[in-house]
Amino acid sequence: MSTSLLRLLQLSDLTLPIGGYVHSAGLETYVQQGIVHNAATAQIFVTEMLTRNLQYTDAAFVSLAYDASKQNDFTKIIALDIECTAVKLPMEMRLASQKLGIRLIKIFQPGSKNIFTEQYQNAILSKTTAGHYCIAFGMYAAVLDIDKKDALTGFYYNAAAGFATNSVKLIPLGQQGGQEILFSLQPLIQQLATNSMEPDTNLIGLCCAGFDIASMQHEELYSRLYMS
Secondary structure, three states, rough: OOOHHHHHHOOOOOOOOHHHOOOOHHHHHHOOOOOOOOHHHHHHHHHHHHHHHHHHHHHHHHHHHHHHOOOOHHHHHHHHHHHHHHHHOOOOHHHHHHHHHHHHHHHHHHOOOOOHHHHHHHHOOOOOOOOOHHHHHHHHHHHHHHHHHHHHHOOOOOHHHHHHHHHHHHHOOOOHHHHHHHHHHHHHHHHHHHHHOOHHHOOOOOOOHHHHHHHHHHOOOOOOOOOO
């Protein structure tokens, strides 16, 4: 087994202790509104989130941060991080992205001991930049010599698995139902990873406004299991 595969498995592990399990990305709002209420509607939510949101935001930033890291272009990394902050309109989503990114760095920096990512960590500590999860994910995938297509596949899978797990808890669904959603999404994840190899920078920030609205509404829910 190659070292890069092991590194990818760790980087994209849903149980990585960075706090991803406490965020639903607005799914909790959709469940309370009755819009997502069974396996079929949960699959629609995950599919739409991957194709109409992440493809043009976080996954695009993973791809571009990967390329910038391979080119040792730190100025580009900072610019991408600033742009990522700008396109995340809901406050909860911005904060979640930053918290996950900072925790990811704390886990991977001691093991990688990479000067480029250390520079990014120092910029976050000095509040020069925010430190978004997708930027950190792309950077570590690059410095750990993980194949770019594999990294994007792992990123999309991690997101899909997180949404499926949240659906199991919130709707609720049986564990079997959650796994069936993941099986059905495998061809889509492969296609999205291919699409994100060279993202169109003019489309960054393109997403369904409904996702942003649901995330904003989540801040005012009477009762919540998740932080976003």
